[in-house]
Amino acid sequence: MSFDPKILGIACNWCTYTGADLAGTTRLHYPHNVRVARVMCSSRINPAFIFRAFVLGADGVLVGGCHPGDCHYSTGNLYARRRLAVTKKILEFAGLEPERFRVAWISASEGNIFAETVREFTEQVRNLGPQTKLAAQKRMLA
Amino acid sequence: MIQIEKRLREEAKRLLETKEAAVVLAFGRGFDEEHPMPLILRKPSDAEKIVFNEYCTFNMARHLTEFPPGTKIAVAVKAADSRAVTVLIQEGKVKREDLIILGIPVAGMKDFRSGTAIDATTTGPAVNPVLYDILLADLLPEPKDVSPYDVLAEIEAMSPDDRWGFWSAEFSRCIRCYACRKACPLCYCETCFVDQAKPRWSEKSPSASSNMMFHLTRFYHLAGRCIDCGSCSRACPMDIPLYLFHKKVSKECEEMFDQAAGMCVDAKPVMVDFKVEDSDDILL
Amino acid sequence: MITKIGREKLQEFVAGLMKSGRLFAPVKEGKGTNFKLITDPQSVTLDFYNTIQSPKAVLFPQSEDLVNYNISHDGIASEPAPIDDGSRIILGVRPCDVQSFEIMDRLFNGSGIVDPYWSARRSNLTIIAYAFDRADPVDFYNAFGITGSDEQGSDILMVRDTNSFLFKAFTDKGTKLLETMPFLEKGTADDEKRMTEIVDKGRDIATRTLDTAEIHKRLAGIFDSPYWEEAAAACLNCGVCTYVCPTCHCFDIQDETLFGEGSRRKIWDSCMFSDFTLHASGHNPRTKKSQRLRQRINHKFSYYVENFGIISCVGCGRCTRSCPVNIDILTVVEEAR
Amino acid sequence: MSRIGVFVCHCGLNIARTVRVDEVVEFARKLPGVVLAEDYKFVCSTPGQELIQESIEKHRLDRVIVAACSPLMHEKTFRKVIEKSGLNQYMLTIVNIREQCSWVIEDEDKATEKAKAMVNGAVYRARLLAPLAARFIDVNHDALVVGAGITGIQAALELANAGRKVYLVEKGSTIGGHMAQFDKTFPTLDCSACILTPKMDAVLQHPNIELLTYSEVSEVQGFVGNFNVKVRQKARYVDHEKCNGCMACMEKCPGKASSEFDELLSTRKAIYIPFPQAVPQKPIIDRESCTYFLKGKCRLCEKICQQGAIDYEQQDSEISLQVGAIILATGYDLMNTEALKQFGYGSYPGVYHALEIERLFNSTGPTDGKAVMRDGREPASIAILHCIGSRDKNYNEYCSRVCCMYALKFAHLFKEKTSADVYQLYIDMRCFGKNYEEFYHRLLEEDVKFIRGKAARVTDRALSPEEEGKLIVEVEDTLSNKFMRLPVDMVVLAPAMQARRGVEDLSRIFNVSLDKNRFFIERHPKLDPLATHTDGVFIAGACQGPKDIPDCVAQAIGAAAEAITIIGKDKLELEAATAFVNQQICCGCQNCVQVCPYDAPGYLADKGASEINEALCKGCGLCAASCPTGAITARHFANDQFMAELEGLMQY
Amino acid sequence: MENPYIPMPVTVDKIFIEVDTKEIKTFRLAFVNKTDEERFNYRPGQFAELSIYGKGESPIGIASSPTDKGYVEFTVQKAGIVTSELHDLEEGAQIGLRGPLGNSWPLEFLEGKNIVIVGGGFAFTTLRSLANFMLNDEQRSRFGKIVMIYGARTPGLLCYKPELKAWEDRSDMETFVTVDKGDNNWKGREGFVPTVCKQVAPSSENAVAVICGPPVMIRFTLPVFFELGFSKENILTSLEMKMKCGFGKCGRCNVGHKYVCKDGPVFSLAELENLSREY
Numbered sequence A: 001m002s003f004d005p006k007i008l009g010i011a012c013n014w015c016t017y018t019g020a021d022l023a024g025t026t027r028l029h030y031p032h033n034v035r036v037a038r039v040m041c042s043s044r045i046n047p048a049f050i051f052r053a054f055v056l057g058a059d060g061v062l063v064g065g066c067h068p069g070d071c072h073y074s075t076g077n078l079y080a081r082r083r084l085a086v087t088k089k090i091l092e093f094a095g096l097e098p099e100r101f102r103v104a105w106i107s108a109s110e111g112n113i114f115a116e117t118v119r120e121f122t123e124q125v126r127n128l129g130p131q132t133k134l135a136a137q138k139r140m141l142a
Numbered sequence B: 001m002i003q004i005e006k007r008l009r010e011e012a013k014r015l016l017e018t019k020e021a022a023v024v025l026a027f028g029r030g031f032d033e034e035h036p037m038p039l040i041l042r043k044p045s046d047a048e049k050i051v052f053n054e055y056c057t058f059n060m061a062r063h064l065t066e067f068p069p070g071t072k073i074a075v076a077v078k079a080a081d082s083r084a085v086t087v088l089i090q091e092g093k094v095k096r097e098d099l100i101i102l103g104i105p106v107a108g109m110k111d112f113r114s115g116t117a118i119d120a121t122t123t124g125p126a127v128n129p130v131l132y133d134i135l136l137a138d139l140l141p142e143p144k145d146v147s148p149y150d151v152l153a154e155i156e157a158m159s160p161d162d163r164w165g166f167w168s169a170e171f172s173r174c175i176r177c178y179a180c181r182k183a184c185p186l187c188y189c190e191t192c193f194v195d196q197a198k199p200r201w202s203e204k205s206p207s208a209s210s211n212m213m214f215h216l217t218r219f220y221h222l223a224g225r226c227i228d229c230g231s232c233s234r235a236c237p238m239d240i241p242l243y244l245f246h247k248k249v250s251k252e253c254e255e256m257f258d259q260a261a262g263m264c265v266d267a268k269p270v271m272v273d274f275k276v277e278d279s280d281d282i283l284l
Numbered sequence C: 001m002i003t004k005i006g007r008e009k010l011q012e013f014v015a016g017l018m019k020s021g022r023l024f025a026p027v028k029e030g031k032g033t034n035f036k037l038i039t040d041p042q043s044v045t046l047d048f049y050n051t052i053q054s055p056k057a058v059l060f061p062q063s064e065d066l067v068n069y070n071i072s073h074d075g076i077a078s079e080p081a082p083i084d085d086g087s088r089i090i091l092g093v094r095p096c097d098v099q100s101f102e103i104m105d106r107l108f109n110g111s112g113i114v115d116p117y118w119s120a121r122r123s124n125l126t127i128i129a130y131a132f133d134r135a136d137p138v139d140f141y142n143a144f145g146i147t148g149s150d151e152q153g154s155d156i157l158m159v160r161d162t163n164s165f166l167f168k169a170f171t172d173k174g175t176k177l178l179e180t181m182p183f184l185e186k187g188t189a190d191d192e193k194r195m196t197e198i199v200d201k202g203r204d205i206a207t208r209t210l211d212t213a214e215i216h217k218r219l220a221g222i223f224d225s226p227y228w229e230e231a232a233a234a235c236l237n238c239g240v241c242t243y244v245c246p247t248c249h250c251f252d253i254q255d256e257t258l259f260g261e262g263s264r265r266k267i268w269d270s271c272m273f274s275d276f277t278l279h280a281s282g283h284n285p286r287t288k289k290s291q292r293l294r295q296r297i298n299h300k301f302s303y304y305v306e307n308f309g310i311i312s313c314v315g316c317g318r319c320t321r322s323c324p325v326n327i328d329i330l331t332v333v334e335e336a337r
Numbered sequence D: 001m002s003r004i005g006v007f008v009c010h011c012g013l014n015i016a017r018t019v020r021v022d023e024v025v026e027f028a029r030k031l032p033g034v035v036l037a038e039d040y041k042f043v044c045s046t047p048g049q050e051l052i053q054e055s056i057e058k059h060r061l062d063r064v065i066v067a068a069c070s071p072l073m074h075e076k077t078f079r080k081v082i083e084k085s086g087l088n089q090y091m092l093t094i095v096n097i098r099e100q101c102s103w104v105i106e107d108e109d110k111a112t113e114k115a116k117a118m119v120n121g122a123v124y125r126a127r128l129l130a131p132l133a134a135r136f137i138d139v140n141h142d143a144l145v146v147g148a149g150i151t152g153i154q155a156a157l158e159l160a161n162a163g164r165k166v167y168l169v170e171k172g173s174t175i176g177g178h179m180a181q182f183d184k185t186f187p188t189l190d191c192s193a194c195i196l197t198p199k200m201d202a203v204l205q206h207p208n209i210e211l212l213t214y215s216e217v218s219e220v221q222g223f224v225g226n227f228n229v230k231v232r233q234k235a236r237y238v239d240h241e242k243c244n245g246c247m248a249c250m251e252k253c254p255g256k257a258s259s260e261f262d263e264l265l266s267t268r269k270a271i272y273i274p275f276p277q278a279v280p281q282k283p284i285i286d287r288e289s290c291t292y293f294l295k296g297k298c299r300l301c302e303k304i305c306q307q308g309a310i311d312y313e314q315q316d317s318e319i320s321l322q323v324g325a326i327i328l329a330t331g332y333d334l335m336n337t338e339a340l341k342q343f344g345y346g347s348y349p350g351v352y353h354a355l356e357i358e359r360l361f362n363s364t365g366p367t368d369g370k371a372v373m374r375d376g377r378e379p380a381s382i383a384i385l386h387c388i389g390s391r392d393k394n395y396n397e398y399c400s401r402v403c404c405m406y407a408l409k410f411a412h413l414f415k416e417k418t419s420a421d422v423y424q425l426y427i428d429m430r431c432f433g434k435n436y437e438e439f440y441h442r443l444l445e446e447d448v449k450f451i452r453g454k455a456a457r458v459t460d461r462a463l464s465p466e467e468e469g470k471l472i473v474e475v476e477d478t479l480s481n482k483f484m485r486l487p488v489d490m491v492v493l494a495p496a497m498q499a500r501r502g503v504e505d506l507s508r509i510f511n512v513s514l515d516k517n518r519f520f521i522e523r524h525p526k527l528d529p530l531a532t533h534t535d536g537v538f539i540a541g542a543c544q545g546p547k548d549i550p551d552c553v554a555q556a557i558g559a560a561a562e563a564i565t566i567i568g569k570d571k572l573e574l575e576a577a578t579a580f581v582n583q584q585i586c587c588g589c590q591n592c593v594q595v596c597p598y599d600a601p602g603y604l605a606d607k608g609a610s611e612i613n614e615a616l617c618k619g620c621g622l623c624a625a626s627c628p629t630g631a632i633t634a635r636h637f638a639n640d641q642f643m644a645e646l647e648g649l650m651q652y
Numbered sequence E: 001m002e003n004p005y006i007p008m009p010v011t012v013d014k015i016f017i018e019v020d021t022k023e024i025k026t027f028r029l030a031f032v033n034k035t036d037e038e039r040f041n042y043r044p045g046q047f048a049e050l051s052i053y054g055k056g057e058s059p060i061g062i063a064s065s066p067t068d069k070g071y072v073e074f075t076v077q078k079a080g081i082v083t084s085e086l087h088d089l090e091e092g093a094q095i096g097l098r099g100p101l102g103n104s105w106p107l108e109f110l111e112g113k114n115i116v117i118v119g120g121g122f123a124f125t126t127l128r129s130l131a132n133f134m135l136n137d138e139q140r141s142r143f144g145k146i147v148m149i150y151g152a153r154t155p156g157l158l159c160y161k162p163e164l165k166a167w168e169d170r171s172d173m174e175t176f177v178t179v180d181k182g183d184n185n186w187k188g189r190e191g192f193v194p195t196v197c198k199q200v201a202p203s204s205e206n207a208v209a210v211i212c213g214p215p216v217m218i219r220f221t222l223p224v225f226f227e228l229g230f231s232k233e234n235i236l237t238s239l240e241m242k243m244k245c246g247f248g249k250c251g252r253c254n255v256g257h258k259y260v261c262k263d264g265p266v267f268s269l270a271e272l273e274n275l276s277r278e279y
Helices: A016-025 A047-055 A076-094 A111-128 B002-017 B044-049 B060-066 B079-090 B150-156 B160-172 B179-183 B208-222 B231-235 B242-257 C007-018 C095-108 C116-122 C172-179 C189-203 C215-221 C227-232 C240-244 C289-308 C318-322 C329-335 D021-029 D046-058 D071-084 D098-102 D108-126 D150-161 D177-181 D192-205 D248-252 D291-295 D300-304 D354-361 D403-417 D436-445 D503-510 D549-567 D591-595 D622-626 D639-651 E034-039 E081-088 E125-135 E161-169 E193-200 E215-227 E269-273
Strands: A007-012 A034-039 A060-065 A101-105 B023-032 B035-041 B073-077 B099-103 C002-006 C022-029 C032-037 C063-072 C075-080 C088-093 C125-130 C156-160 C164-169 C251-258 C261-268 D004-009 D034-040 D063-068 D092-096 D135-138 D143-146 D166-169 D209-212 D215-223 D226-233 D256-258 D267-269 D317-323 D325-328 D332-334 D351-353 D381-388 D421-426 D449-452 D455-459 D471-477 D482-488 D490-495 D497-499 D537-539 D571-574 D579-581 D601-604 D609-612 D632-634 E008-017 E024-031 E047-052 E056-061 E072-077 E094-101 E114-120 E146-152 E174-179 E207-212 E235-238 E266-268
Touching (some): A016 A034, A016 A060, A016 A111, A016 D071, A016 D098, A034 A111, A034 D639, A047 A060, A047 A076, A047 B208, A047 D639, A060 A076, A060 A111, A076 A101, A076 B160, A076 B208, A076 D622, A101 A111, B002 B023, B002 B073, B002 B099, B023 B044, B035 B044, B060 B079, B079 B099, B150 B242, B179 B231, B208 B242, B231 B242, C002 C007, C002 C189, C007 C022, C007 C164, C063 C251, C075 E094, C088 C095, C095 C116, C095 C125, C095 C289, C125 C172, C164 C172, C164 C189, C215 C289, C227 C289, C227 C329, C251 E056, C289 C329, C318 C329, D004 D021, D004 D046, D004 D108, D021 D034, D021 D063, D021 D108, D034 D046, D046 D071, D063 D071, D063 D108, D071 D092, D092 D098, D092 D108, D108 D639, D150 D166, D150 D192, D150 D325, D150 D549, D166 D215, D166 D226, D177 D192, D177 D354, D226 D325, D248 D300, D325 D503, D325 D549, D351 D354, D354 D403, D354 D490, D381 D455, D381 D482, D403 D421, D421 D482, D449 D471, D591 D601, D591 D609, E008 E034, E024 E034, E024 E094, E047 E081, E056 E072, E056 E081, E072 E081, E114 E125, E114 E215, E125 E146, E125 E161, E125 E207, E146 E193, E161 E174, E174 E193, E207 E215, E235 E269
Parallel strands (some): A007 A034, A007 A060, A060 A101, B023 B073, B073 B099, C022 C088, C088 C125, C125 C156, D004 D063, D063 D092, D143 D325, D166 D209, D351 D490, D381 D421, D381 D490, E114 E146, E146 E174, E207 E235
Antiparallel strands (some): C002 C164, C063 C075, C063 C261, C156 C164, C251 C261, D135 D571, D215 D226, D226 D317, D332 D497, D455 D471, D471 D482, E008 E024, E008 E094, E047 E056, E235 E266
16 A cells, blocks of 8 residues: 555634635545644744654644735734744755645635645655654654 | 953953943853853952953853843953844843943954864854944954855755754754753743643653754744854754754745844844745745 | 783674673764764774763663553553663773762662662673873862772773783673683783783873862852852853763653653753752742752762762763863862862 | 543534544544543534533533534534533534545545544643633724625614614715616616615714715724724815805816716716715815816815815824724625726727616716717617626636626616617526516516627627628527627626725725635625624625625625624623733743734733733734743643644544 | 662542642542552651653652551642642542652650641641641550641631541640631631741640741741740751652752752751751
8 A cells, every 4th residue: 555644734723724614615525644733823833833743753744824914813924934934944954855844825715725735735745755754763652 | 362352351340340331241261271261240350350362252142141131231242242142132131221242353263172263164254243332353354255154055965865864863962961052142041942841842851853853943943043153062062063053044044034143133033023025935 | 810902903802792791882973982882893982082971871871761651541551661781891981980880879779779770780780991091181080089090990991002902800790701702812921011001100190189178068168158159150051061970860750751652761850950940839949050050069079978978070071071161160169168 | 631522423424424433433432531432413403412511411521522513613502512511611622524524535444534533633632621711801882884885874774773883984975885876776676866865864864873984994903892993084175064065166166077976977076976965965176186286276166165164285084983893895896897808898989887877877877867878879789798707717707696687677778768679698597586587587578689698709890781880799699509790789798796996905904804706705604694704893795795785785784783792792702712921931032022913912021021911812822833932822722732632633 | 679760559549629729639549559558658747759650750748647547648739730630530540659758757756745736728738647647546645745736828728627627626635727817607716827826835845846838837937936945956847849759869859968858858947957948
């Protein structure tokens, strides 16, 4: 069986999570690999969450927020954009494949884009194979 | 350097005598000539204890946050150190008006532990402070055509796997003594995230993943703030080249946000700021 | 009796040691050298002055599992982690560091409740000491009556000659270990002479020193002195000094869990960290770095003397060498008057 | 250890078809901290809710997890349910195994596997949840209605009649909106003015309504129950306090400009009211066409005005309002048909758009109600082109909903006023409303010609003598599959109803998201059509999407009712999931102070630590993620809770 | 060899909610293994580490008396991660117990003397152990007069209410229960502990005072006892300190040359005076 990646999704409540709901209500099919945790705003995401997700064995992390300018909290995602950009550079310089981390701006009406992004990202991560670099060693598991 | 030492003693004495400063942060003798120590002066008569030589690599901005707010502090700073002072002012940790900044233009410093020269590969290439009230020597010509980031080329050129190999070997030596964060002038948090139990951001026991979790998060916390003084790496007993990672993050921040850390007291650090026109390309 | 091996045959010797137990020996790491569990004889180096970290981790690792557990719906299942107490050999320990094991024994092995982890490993440890042939300016082991070529506490003393290493066993354990390696040459009378010469030379190495008489009382007397503020002014409160120290033994006990499975671990800790004494209530009896530096010095030079009759310092100079701000423990103690 | 109850919903077959619910229940039952796991057909139903309540009591549950549909759907419902059983409402976690799982994953194994992982994440998180205390704030009882078209007018009247003070802000110099431009309304053919003007007058007269025309909202601060609104009133150069509406100024004014109200088909003066029944009945000066403003002399109106109401120095002014709720009724724009070159609007005088036709038919319009063309001729043949820019992937994919009906209305009126042949070029006739289909049938009887086909092009290039001097409409009749060239005198376009220009600014000011067509997004398309994601801000009418007058009015009344549920209360419960600072570990970096869009955190210099004003906090968590020490807890999304959720999500 | 780091399994037999805020509970623990119970030989004033895997350990004074057979009790205030988890436990849960640890109230020293027990609030647990021990039929004759003064901020914050009642009714001791501020139902004494001590004025003749309570109470109570003629050797207290191992290895509770966990937690004032104020 081919590698079936485990991907963490973090979606903002107002845009991407709602967009994902729309993908659901319109019955758009997409891969099962992304498990979404909801936050109120993409600016809630502490880059340490992303690092932690990889430590926990995530093969990829997908973050979704409102389009810049459309943030429910007006400027949250503009800060998030900077933070997540730096996060990505840090992961990349550490030697993690940058393709394992993606930020997408997906509005509440873009159910189709949510589905498409999940499809694309899942394939991308699948092609990279399992993430073993940051993942805590099994030794941790006693 | 003898001249700087003399000027530093004079100014320290004067500032303490006139009570313009309650504290002077300078450099003193350690157990020998080649091992100086940070010196915190309160008495004019102690000014004689001040030394300055090529081993006085300490970033005295590190000690600024140890005093109660409102303390008048004179601080001796070299090029990068002055940028740390600038960041501390930007972040409201010290007030500009409480500081008398004694600027030291100097080149040719050496690491007291290894004896090797400190140059643009391990710190910023600048030789003049960016912020000062009193200059202790004439400004020097800034080195031309030297980028603090040239040293990164080799690692940047590596494949992700090789880079991972490089860093995991380096971080595998980490013993979590936290000298890096304690030597950093900008790691002034009394309680570091890594010491917290709720949540436990990273395991306390060293392991590949917990060490990485600590360092990556710390690099992030210094993003757009690190002023490339190299203190962390010099403090590291295990010789982990942390400066390389900090330089990379600084380079990216400068490229993405068009602002170098600690150059101007009126600027906001880039991670607590945004521009509407920041490009989405930075996320690619 | 003296045995000997050519310097070019070091690897053969290392490989021989590895057959008798787990071998810890100096390995180049970063810009320095450290004791590591040896898996490849080639990795061992004996060209070093002293290691960055002390050899204490061989018996007292930075992190050690006490109990493994598993949290499930039906409760928490646990079992003690097996104590890894197999035979250990440690090669290349400097004479001052050898003394550190004796000092730690008094705490872990000889007083009140015995620490089973230290104890089990200690009895299965063979120490091959390695005489100094020069002194680093920060060392001060002479202060504790230790010389550069002391055999005391070791099973075998090793010295370096121009083209060879010479060994002399001082315990049965040491003798037996050397006997497992028939490829070692028997030392000649000349070698005996050389050994004595080298040992004598080592004995004459002069380090800094310190008047240790009544030191614990002296320190107790200046507990409330403003001196400590001054001594600690430059201190960054990192934990380097304690983590490289051969006799610092403070530790924490932490439960570390991932996905419901975890271990209770004993992990090095440092009295230099501000949260070391922080109560759950928020109260902290040692908030100031001067208090913490005072604690470290007093614990080594005063409290340990009162409790165990010995200064908990061997003068190896590691803390001074590794201190990011050049705080010199000897100077601090000397000036504490 | 916690006592968690997990309730897995089948949602009929919506979830159960792809997620093996029993397996998820079995899985949940074995998780640490879970004391009960059950499934139920519809957990949101009354018996489902009762099941939760009984279980809380019976099994002494302290936390509840509902694995069902999206939390945006039923989180509030279930919070109330557990609260009734004595649990704090924040001890609830919703796992979205419908929208996120059963509806999007085809494979039963994969869907079940994902549902389990999601439940596991929720259990990890639930174990760390903490009860939150409800917060109450005083509510301002006044309301703001933005836009005074028929929707805004209706909403304002409803609120005012309910005894609430209403501020009605209108961008234009008169209220009435598009409806005031219409001649007749379908399908009843009432005179639009006859039914609208009494309402306009009622607005003017109502003691509870403060009308702010020629004004725009520039800033909204605060939150539900306590909005602080800034309104910019543009300079009118006529002091309406003094003006008595005699209109003498208008008569003498030499300045002229095209009348926007008449869709530029007539002229108006530089000092003017847009149309005779305008409210307020007081003029404004248009700087662009005023001789004095253009040339520096004239001031005729000033001389004539006996009230001394003319004030050339008048400046824009700013008014601050405090309201408890806001209704947006900002309406729509007709699509600019000039962009659609193929239909010749702007190139051929014989091409009109719908609002121009409304004005042509109107007795106060540019032709005094005569159906004549720009050249004064009465058209002998007229083609009405449906779906211009609507139902068209190149422009707007949606249907504008009103065009079929007003096209029928136009045909009827043309038939009434002229002897012309009238053609309807349509894709489908959509006559869904009450009495709409009947109206369509009536028109079928009126000798109107229906051609089923979307017009492709309008040209004046004649291919035959009979096409000379005519506009030729090219269309494929999809019933006969025949390509047709239809020569007519007059072409009427039925352009799409579009979101307002500048709606992006409104979106920002009121913090209401836009959909892909730039219409405001409602909180839920079916069950919460008038609320937005910003509490206390409601939408009604065509700003949410194209709709006809009855729908607009119905929404207006609905939105007013929604607003009253807020401003009718004295106290309002606020989201409790705000942030707070643990000052013991705060390092005083002030990142939180720098980043908060609401200025909730402040720095206390004496403590060297920050503090968050929870009345201002909206719970976004921006500060928490900016805090290097982790001193800030974003309640309900706290670091430990979120990290635990990640661990749970990634475990299996 | 016994591994002192490994807790023994115990079950939570019974949970008593002590105070109206529910922030303080007493846990009655029963040993899973008979051998453990026999080995767990403790004296009043000792403590033990309560252990919950995944959360950690917390050192808690033993609240029961060695004369109570078949169980051991701990009174726990909800504060950190471990104690919060303990408070979430239900009867029947299994946890770990490591001990007994520390010295104890010096029973041999107390023998034949009059004992004045002074406690405040939650810091009364090992005093309760001592009291119940001394009041045991077999032990009572070893000790002289017993005076007990116990106070809390409010009536709802008094621990061990049934026992307080029983002690008040006993003729072989004097018990004074006080609260800082009473409520409508409170019929007892009102007043701060130091004030009550002054009023009761126990004689220092052949007497030892055993005092535990919040720092502010201790600060104001000590002068009262000095005035009554108690010497520093005859005033005992128990220290609280951050501890980990509990037997003097980990270095955390090191104060001067003492380890609070091993050499304490019970000290006389005279001993404390020789100790640096780092607790």
